[in-house]
Amino acid sequence: MPASRVCIAALLLACSQALVADEEVPDMEFLEYLGSWEGSEQDWPMFAAQPGTRNETDERIDPAPEGEESTEMNDEQ
Amino acid sequence: MNSKHLLAILALLASAATMADNGVDWESLNEEQQQVLRVFADSWAELDPERQRQLSVGAERWSQMSDAERQGARQRFGNWRKLSDQQRDTIRRRYQEFQKLPPEDQRRIRENFRRFQEISPERRQMLRDRFRDLTPEQRQRLRDRLSDRQVRPAATRD
Numbered sequence: 001m002p003a004s005r006v007c008i009a010a011l012l013l014a015c016s017q018a019l020v021a022d023e024e025v026p027d028m029e030f031l032e033y034l035g036s037w038e039g040s041e042q043d044w045p046m047f048a049a050q051p052g053t054r055n056e057t058d059e060r061i062d063p064a065p066e067g068e069e070s071t072e073m074n075d076e077q
Numbered sequence: 078m079n080s081k082h083l084l085a086i087l088a089l090l091a092s093a094a095t096m097a098d099n100g101v102d103w104e105s106l107n108e109e110q111q112q113v114l115r116v117f118a119d120s121w122a123e124l125d126p127e128r129q130r131q132l133s134v135g136a137e138r139w140s141q142m143s144d145a146e147r148q149g150a151r152q153r154f155g156n157w158r159k160l161s162d163q164q165r166d167t168i169r170r171r172y173q174e175f176q177k178l179p180p181e182d183q184r185r186i187r188e189n190f191r192r193f194q195e196i197s198p199e200r201r202q203m204l205r206d207r208f209r210d211l212t213p214e215q216r217q218r219l220r221d222r223l224s225d226r227q228v229r230p231a232a233t234r235d
Contacts, residue, residue, distance in 0.1 A: 032128065035134030036135075045153060
């Protein structure tokens with residue numbers, strides 16, 4: 001393979017890796033959000049304030065009140 | 078997140094706590110944190126200490142996440158941004174209370190939430206409506222039965 005093609009391929013690879021790296025770097029607001037939690041930020045959806053709160057994807061983020069799901073279990077017994 | 082990652086984060090938080098008054102020195106960040114925070118390198122010294130602390134912890138957590146975890150975190154952040162300040166304050170307050178619970182209680186609450194999320198939205202709404210129709214006493218009895226069910230495995234129950 002000609003040296004020029006190798007150089008071009010290497011340059012393209014380096015550029016693509018740089019682009020991927022840039023895409024992976026989160027912005028300041030997001031990093032502050034990640035660092036603002038005492039533990040994992042995965043837990044906060046359990047405590048969303050208002051029942052029925054919906055986001056743009058129509059996914060509910062509010063949790064079940066403690067004990068609520070057991071009515072499901074009662075139906076199946 | 079495995080125990081190694083958790084220990085690393087705890088160590089980071091401990092060191093960050095001791096430097097809270099003076100902020101976080103750029104040189105004290107590990108290589109992965111500096112990589113994540115590289116765009117802020119030039120302005121790092123001008124950031125206030127609390128912001129430095131949060132960014133350093135956030136960068137450490139980000140660097141330890143899998144692709145799936147990162148995707149989940151981004152999605153939750155998107156939902157977080159849609160909340161009002163009042164909602165965020167309420168969630169923060171509840172979250173802090175949750176952190177004080179014993180690990181077993183935390184695990185139980187997470188599991189209950191996960192199970193609830195797995196059922197259909199319509200079923201969830203029906204359960205909510207049913208729960209809201211209960212009297213406070215009935216709710217408490219339900220909670221007590223649920224706690225008892227967690228303590229005693231099904232095989233040993235009467």
